[in-house]
Amino acid sequence: KSSILEVDGLTVDYGLKGVSLRAIDNVTFALRAGEAVALVGESGSGKTTTAMAIAGLLSPNARVSKGEVRCYGNRLPIENDAAMRPHRWSETSVVFQGAMNALNPVHRVIKQIAEPCMLKLGMTRGEATARARELLELVGIPAGRGSAYPHELSGGMRQRVMIAMALACRPSIIIGDEPTTALDVITQAQILKLLGDLRSRLNLALILITHDLSLVAECCDRMMIMYAGRIVEDGTVAEIFAKPKHPYTRLLIESIPNPASGKRIIRSIPGDPPNLMNRPSGCAFHPRCPSAMAVCMTEVPSFDEYGQGRVACHLHRLTQEDKVAVHA
Numbered sequence: 001k002s003s004i005l006e007v008d009g010l011t012v013d014y015g016l017k018g019v020s021l022r023a024i025d026n027v028t029f030a031l032r033a034g035e036a037v038a039l040v041g042e043s044g045s046g047k048t049t050t051a052m053a054i055a056g057l058l059s060p061n062a063r064v065s066k067g068e069v070r071c072y073g074n075r076l077p078i079e080n081d082a083a084m085r086p087h088r089w090s091e092t093s094v095v096f097q098g099a100m101n102a103l104n105p106v107h108r109v110i111k112q113i114a115e116p117c118m119l120k121l122g123m124t125r126g127e128a129t130a131r132a133r134e135l136l137e138l139v140g141i142p143a144g145r146g147s148a149y150p151h152e153l154s155g156g157m158r159q160r161v162m163i164a165m166a167l168a169c170r171p172s173i174i175i176g177d178e179p180t181t182a183l184d185v186i187t188q189a190q191i192l193k194l195l196g197d198l199r200s201r202l203n204l205a206l207i208l209i210t211h212d213l214s215l216v217a218e219c220c221d222r223m224m225i226m227y228a229g230r231i232v233e234d235g236t237v238a239e240i241f242a243k244p245k246h247p248y249t250r251l252l253i254e255s256i257p258n259p260a261s262g263k264r265i266i267r268s269i270p271g272d273p274p275n276l277m278n279r280p281s282g283c284a285f286h287p288r289c290p291s292a293m294a295v296c297m298t299e300v301p302s303f304d305e306y307g308q309g310r311v312a313c314h315l316h317r318l319t320q321e322d323k324v325a326v327h328a
Protein backbone atom coordinates (compact mmCIF):
# COMPACT_ATOMS: atom_id res chain seq x y z
CA LYS A 1 0.00 0.00 0.00
CA SER A 2 1.29 3.49 -0.72
CA SER A 3 1.62 6.15 1.96
CA ILE A 4 -1.15 8.67 2.52
CA LEU A 5 0.90 10.72 4.94
CA GLU A 6 4.61 11.45 4.99
CA VAL A 7 6.32 13.29 7.80
CA ASP A 8 9.76 14.24 6.58
CA GLY A 9 12.47 15.58 8.89
CA LEU A 10 9.92 17.55 10.88
CA THR A 11 11.52 19.84 13.46
CA VAL A 12 9.43 22.15 15.65
CA ASP A 13 10.63 24.74 18.17
CA TYR A 14 8.58 26.58 20.77
CA GLY A 15 9.38 30.18 21.69
CA LEU A 16 9.05 30.52 25.45
CA LYS A 17 9.99 33.78 27.21
CA GLY A 18 12.57 34.61 24.55
CA VAL A 19 14.07 31.10 24.61
CA SER A 20 13.66 28.63 21.78
CA LEU A 21 12.96 25.05 22.85
CA ARG A 22 13.17 22.17 20.41
CA ALA A 23 10.06 20.04 20.91
CA ILE A 24 10.61 17.60 18.05
CA ASP A 25 13.74 16.96 16.06
CA ASN A 26 13.93 15.39 12.61
CA VAL A 27 10.79 13.28 12.97
CA THR A 28 10.35 11.12 9.87
CA PHE A 29 7.78 8.45 9.14
CA ALA A 30 5.08 7.43 6.68
CA LEU A 31 1.56 6.22 7.28
CA ARG A 32 -0.38 3.92 4.94
CA ALA A 33 -4.15 3.93 4.36
CA GLY A 34 -5.94 1.98 7.06
CA GLU A 35 -2.82 1.59 9.22
CA ALA A 36 -3.00 2.10 13.00
CA VAL A 37 0.16 3.55 14.51
CA ALA A 38 0.75 4.41 18.13
CA LEU A 39 2.96 7.32 19.14
CA VAL A 40 4.21 6.39 22.57
CA GLY A 41 6.22 8.34 25.10
CA GLU A 42 6.23 10.17 28.42
CA SER A 43 5.17 13.79 28.63
CA GLY A 44 7.80 15.95 26.95
CA SER A 45 8.60 13.21 24.43
CA GLY A 46 7.15 15.20 21.52
CA LYS A 47 4.29 12.84 20.66
CA THR A 48 1.61 15.50 21.02
CA THR A 49 3.62 18.14 19.11
CA THR A 50 4.12 15.63 16.28
CA ALA A 51 0.42 14.87 16.11
CA MET A 52 -0.70 18.50 16.39
CA ALA A 53 1.74 19.47 13.63
CA ILE A 54 0.22 16.83 11.34
CA ALA A 55 -3.28 18.10 12.15
CA GLY A 56 -2.23 21.74 11.59
CA LEU A 57 -3.05 22.58 15.19
CA LEU A 58 0.30 23.82 16.45
CA SER A 59 0.11 26.57 19.06
CA PRO A 60 0.95 30.13 17.94
CA ASN A 61 4.36 30.08 19.65
CA ALA A 62 5.45 27.00 17.68
CA ARG A 63 7.72 27.31 14.66
CA VAL A 64 8.38 24.65 12.04
CA SER A 65 12.13 25.11 11.62
CA LYS A 66 12.76 22.19 9.28
CA GLY A 67 10.97 19.48 7.39
CA GLU A 68 7.46 19.07 6.08
CA VAL A 69 4.30 17.02 6.18
CA ARG A 70 2.76 15.70 2.94
CA CYS A 71 -0.71 14.31 2.58
CA TYR A 72 -1.36 12.36 -0.65
CA GLY A 73 1.93 13.81 -1.89
CA ASN A 74 0.92 17.44 -1.33
CA ARG A 75 2.82 19.57 1.16
CA LEU A 76 0.54 20.75 3.98
CA PRO A 77 0.98 24.41 5.04
CA ILE A 78 1.16 23.37 8.70
CA GLU A 79 2.87 26.57 9.82
CA ASN A 80 0.14 28.79 8.38
CA ASP A 81 -3.10 28.76 10.34
CA ALA A 82 -5.26 30.36 7.61
CA ALA A 83 -3.82 28.27 4.76
CA MET A 84 -4.27 25.12 6.83
CA ARG A 85 -7.99 25.75 7.45
CA PRO A 86 -9.30 23.92 4.34
CA HIS A 87 -7.22 20.84 5.21
CA ARG A 88 -8.11 20.68 8.90
CA TRP A 89 -10.76 18.08 9.76
CA SER A 90 -11.14 17.08 6.10
CA GLU A 91 -7.88 15.17 5.68
CA THR A 92 -6.86 14.67 9.28
CA SER A 93 -9.02 15.13 12.34
CA VAL A 94 -8.39 14.79 16.03
CA VAL A 95 -10.28 13.11 18.86
CA PHE A 96 -9.08 14.90 21.98
CA GLN A 97 -9.08 13.59 25.50
CA GLY A 98 -11.62 14.97 27.97
CA ALA A 99 -14.65 15.47 25.69
CA MET A 100 -16.33 17.64 28.33
CA ASN A 101 -13.80 20.41 27.69
CA ALA A 102 -13.81 20.02 23.92
CA LEU A 103 -17.61 20.07 23.46
CA ASN A 104 -19.61 23.26 23.73
CA PRO A 105 -21.77 22.93 26.87
CA VAL A 106 -24.58 25.18 25.62
CA HIS A 107 -25.30 23.43 22.30
CA ARG A 108 -27.10 20.16 21.70
CA VAL A 109 -24.69 17.51 20.47
CA ILE A 110 -26.43 17.02 17.13
CA LYS A 111 -25.88 20.70 16.33
CA GLN A 112 -22.19 20.37 17.16
CA ILE A 113 -21.82 17.43 14.78
CA ALA A 114 -23.85 19.15 12.04
CA GLU A 115 -21.80 22.36 12.20
CA PRO A 116 -18.62 21.08 10.47
CA CYS A 117 -20.80 19.45 7.77
CA MET A 118 -22.25 22.87 6.94
CA LEU A 119 -18.96 24.73 7.20
CA LYS A 120 -16.70 22.25 5.43
CA LEU A 121 -18.98 20.26 3.16
CA GLY A 122 -21.31 23.15 2.26
CA MET A 123 -24.41 21.22 3.36
CA THR A 124 -27.71 22.90 4.18
CA ARG A 125 -28.87 22.72 7.80
CA GLY A 126 -31.31 19.92 6.89
CA GLU A 127 -28.65 17.86 5.09
CA ALA A 128 -26.13 18.43 7.88
CA THR A 129 -28.62 17.32 10.54
CA ALA A 130 -29.39 14.18 8.55
CA ARG A 131 -25.65 13.45 8.28
CA ALA A 132 -25.21 14.12 12.01
CA ARG A 133 -27.91 11.53 12.75
CA GLU A 134 -26.11 8.99 10.56
CA LEU A 135 -22.84 9.76 12.30
CA LEU A 136 -24.42 9.35 15.74
CA GLU A 137 -25.69 5.92 14.73
CA LEU A 138 -22.31 5.04 13.26
CA VAL A 139 -20.67 5.65 16.67
CA GLY A 140 -23.38 3.71 18.51
CA ILE A 141 -25.56 6.53 19.85
CA PRO A 142 -29.31 6.35 19.07
CA ALA A 143 -30.05 9.38 16.88
CA GLY A 144 -32.74 10.45 19.36
CA ARG A 145 -30.02 11.18 21.94
CA GLY A 146 -28.67 13.88 19.63
CA SER A 147 -30.90 16.46 21.28
CA ALA A 148 -29.01 16.02 24.57
CA TYR A 149 -26.56 18.59 25.90
CA PRO A 150 -23.05 17.28 26.65
CA HIS A 151 -23.60 17.25 30.45
CA GLU A 152 -26.60 14.94 29.96
CA LEU A 153 -24.41 12.21 28.45
CA SER A 154 -21.95 9.82 30.12
CA GLY A 155 -18.20 10.23 29.57
CA GLY A 156 -18.16 7.36 27.09
CA MET A 157 -21.11 8.80 25.12
CA ARG A 158 -19.41 12.20 24.99
CA GLN A 159 -16.29 10.59 23.61
CA ARG A 160 -18.45 8.87 20.97
CA VAL A 161 -19.82 12.32 20.05
CA MET A 162 -16.24 13.56 19.66
CA ILE A 163 -15.52 10.64 17.33
CA ALA A 164 -18.67 11.44 15.30
CA MET A 165 -17.50 15.07 14.99
CA ALA A 166 -14.04 13.92 13.91
CA LEU A 167 -15.61 11.79 11.16
CA ALA A 168 -17.96 14.52 9.93
CA CYS A 169 -15.82 15.68 7.00
CA ARG A 170 -14.78 12.17 5.91
CA PRO A 171 -11.08 12.39 6.84
CA SER A 172 -8.71 9.59 5.91
CA ILE A 173 -6.66 9.96 9.11
CA ILE A 174 -7.91 10.14 12.68
CA ILE A 175 -5.57 11.20 15.46
CA GLY A 176 -6.61 10.02 18.91
CA ASP A 177 -4.94 12.19 21.56
CA GLU A 178 -5.14 9.95 24.63
CA PRO A 179 -8.80 9.42 23.61
CA THR A 180 -9.66 7.11 26.49
CA THR A 181 -7.93 8.90 29.35
CA ALA A 182 -10.39 9.75 32.13
CA LEU A 183 -12.73 6.89 31.17
CA ASP A 184 -13.24 3.77 33.27
CA VAL A 185 -11.63 0.56 32.02
CA ILE A 186 -14.81 -0.92 30.51
CA THR A 187 -15.70 2.29 28.65
CA GLN A 188 -12.07 2.57 27.50
CA ALA A 189 -12.32 -0.88 25.94
CA GLN A 190 -15.62 0.04 24.23
CA ILE A 191 -14.19 3.24 22.75
CA LEU A 192 -11.10 1.43 21.49
CA LYS A 193 -13.27 -1.26 19.94
CA LEU A 194 -15.35 1.45 18.26
CA LEU A 195 -12.23 3.10 16.82
CA GLY A 196 -11.03 -0.30 15.58
CA ASP A 197 -14.41 -1.08 13.96
CA LEU A 198 -14.60 2.34 12.30
CA ARG A 199 -11.07 1.97 11.08
CA SER A 200 -11.85 -1.21 9.18
CA ARG A 201 -15.29 -0.06 7.98
CA LEU A 202 -14.07 3.29 6.68
CA ASN A 203 -10.46 2.28 5.87
CA LEU A 204 -9.23 5.01 8.22
CA ALA A 205 -5.63 5.40 9.24
CA LEU A 206 -5.28 5.91 12.97
CA ILE A 207 -2.55 7.67 14.93
CA LEU A 208 -3.00 6.94 18.60
CA ILE A 209 -1.09 9.14 21.03
CA THR A 210 -0.68 7.42 24.34
CA HIS A 211 1.58 6.70 27.26
CA ASP A 212 -0.33 3.48 27.92
CA LEU A 213 1.28 0.51 26.20
CA SER A 214 -1.54 -1.87 27.02
CA LEU A 215 -3.82 0.16 24.69
CA VAL A 216 -1.25 -0.08 21.93
CA ALA A 217 -1.13 -3.86 22.11
CA GLU A 218 -4.89 -3.99 21.66
CA CYS A 219 -5.50 -1.74 18.74
CA CYS A 220 -2.39 -0.81 16.74
CA ASP A 221 -0.32 -2.50 14.03
CA ARG A 222 2.76 -0.41 14.49
CA MET A 223 4.29 1.68 17.25
CA MET A 224 6.77 4.50 17.37
CA ILE A 225 8.49 5.24 20.65
CA MET A 226 9.48 8.86 21.18
CA TYR A 227 11.95 10.24 23.68
CA ALA A 228 12.96 13.88 24.13
CA GLY A 229 11.55 14.90 20.74
CA ARG A 230 12.98 12.08 18.65
CA ILE A 231 11.69 8.73 17.46
CA VAL A 232 13.93 6.14 19.11
CA GLU A 233 12.25 2.94 17.92
CA ASP A 234 9.66 2.14 15.27
CA GLY A 235 8.33 -1.28 14.35
CA THR A 236 5.39 -3.64 14.36
CA VAL A 237 3.63 -4.02 17.70
CA ALA A 238 4.21 -7.79 17.63
CA GLU A 239 7.94 -7.42 16.97
CA ILE A 240 8.53 -4.66 19.54
CA PHE A 241 6.57 -6.38 22.31
CA ALA A 242 8.37 -9.66 21.64
CA LYS A 243 11.84 -8.14 21.31
CA PRO A 244 12.24 -4.44 22.12
CA LYS A 245 15.59 -3.21 20.82
CA HIS A 246 15.91 0.21 22.47
CA PRO A 247 16.70 0.18 26.23
CA TYR A 248 13.94 2.78 26.81
CA THR A 249 11.35 0.66 24.99
CA ARG A 250 12.47 -2.34 27.02
CA LEU A 251 11.97 -0.46 30.28
CA LEU A 252 8.56 0.83 29.14
CA ILE A 253 7.40 -2.70 28.31
CA GLU A 254 8.74 -4.07 31.59
CA SER A 255 6.80 -1.38 33.44
CA ILE A 256 3.41 -2.66 32.20
CA PRO A 257 1.61 -4.32 35.10
CA ASN A 258 1.00 -8.01 34.47
CA PRO A 259 -2.34 -9.11 35.92
CA ALA A 260 -1.52 -12.75 35.03
CA SER A 261 1.30 -12.80 37.54
CA GLY A 262 -1.02 -11.47 40.22
CA LYS A 263 1.24 -8.44 40.63
CA ARG A 264 -0.04 -5.07 39.57
CA ILE A 265 3.00 -3.10 40.56
CA ILE A 266 3.92 -0.54 37.95
CA ARG A 267 7.65 -0.13 37.91
CA SER A 268 8.54 3.40 37.02
CA ILE A 269 11.62 4.07 34.94
CA PRO A 270 14.38 5.48 37.14
CA GLY A 271 15.48 9.08 36.54
CA ASP A 272 13.64 12.16 35.32
CA PRO A 273 11.48 12.26 32.19
CA PRO A 274 12.92 14.24 29.27
CA ASN A 275 13.25 17.94 29.87
CA LEU A 276 13.21 20.22 26.83
CA MET A 277 14.87 23.05 28.78
CA ASN A 278 17.89 20.92 29.35
CA ARG A 279 18.12 18.14 26.81
CA PRO A 280 21.05 15.82 27.54
CA SER A 281 23.77 15.71 24.87
CA GLY A 282 24.23 12.74 22.53
CA CYS A 283 21.51 10.17 23.14
CA ALA A 284 19.07 12.09 25.34
CA PHE A 285 18.26 8.89 27.23
CA HIS A 286 21.85 8.39 28.41
CA PRO A 287 21.36 9.72 32.00
CA ARG A 288 18.68 7.03 32.57
CA CYS A 289 20.00 4.25 30.40
CA PRO A 290 21.31 1.13 32.15
CA SER A 291 23.46 0.35 29.07
CA ALA A 292 24.92 3.84 28.43
CA MET A 293 28.47 4.00 27.06
CA ALA A 294 30.89 6.88 26.55
CA VAL A 295 29.80 7.40 22.93
CA CYS A 296 26.17 7.84 24.07
CA MET A 297 27.05 11.11 25.82
CA THR A 298 28.46 12.77 22.73
CA GLU A 299 26.87 11.31 19.60
CA VAL A 300 23.21 11.28 18.65
CA PRO A 301 22.55 7.70 17.47
CA SER A 302 21.23 7.41 13.93
CA PHE A 303 18.67 4.85 12.81
CA ASP A 304 19.55 1.26 12.04
CA GLU A 305 16.93 -0.65 10.14
CA TYR A 306 15.96 -4.21 11.02
CA GLY A 307 13.12 -6.42 9.71
CA GLN A 308 10.14 -4.08 9.48
CA GLY A 309 11.53 -1.62 12.01
CA ARG A 310 14.29 0.80 12.96
CA VAL A 311 16.04 1.72 16.17
CA ALA A 312 18.28 4.62 17.17
CA CYS A 313 20.72 3.26 19.75
CA HIS A 314 24.52 2.88 19.72
CA LEU A 315 24.17 -0.42 21.55
CA HIS A 316 22.19 -1.91 18.68
CA ARG A 317 24.80 -0.79 16.19
CA LEU A 318 27.63 -2.29 18.25
CA THR A 319 25.74 -5.56 18.58
CA GLN A 320 25.28 -5.63 14.81
CA GLU A 321 28.99 -4.89 14.25
CA ASP A 322 29.92 -7.71 16.64
CA LYS A 323 27.72 -10.08 14.68
CA VAL A 324 29.34 -9.01 11.44
CA ALA A 325 32.82 -9.46 13.02
CA VAL A 326 31.93 -12.96 14.27
CA HIS A 327 30.68 -13.97 10.83
CA ALA A 328 33.68 -12.45 9.02
Ligand code: SF4
Pocket: 246, 247, 248, 283, 284, 285, 286, 287, 289, 290, 291, 292, 293, 296, 301, 312, 313, 314, 315, 316
Ligand atom coordinates in the same frame (compact mmCIF):
# COMPACT_ATOMS: atom_id res chain seq x y z
FE1 SF4 B 1 21.37 3.77 26.00
FE2 SF4 B 1 23.38 4.59 24.49
FE3 SF4 B 1 21.36 3.29 23.39
FE4 SF4 B 1 21.05 5.76 24.28
S1 SF4 B 1 22.36 5.12 22.60
S2 SF4 B 1 19.69 4.08 24.59
S3 SF4 B 1 22.33 5.76 26.09
S4 SF4 B 1 22.83 2.48 24.89
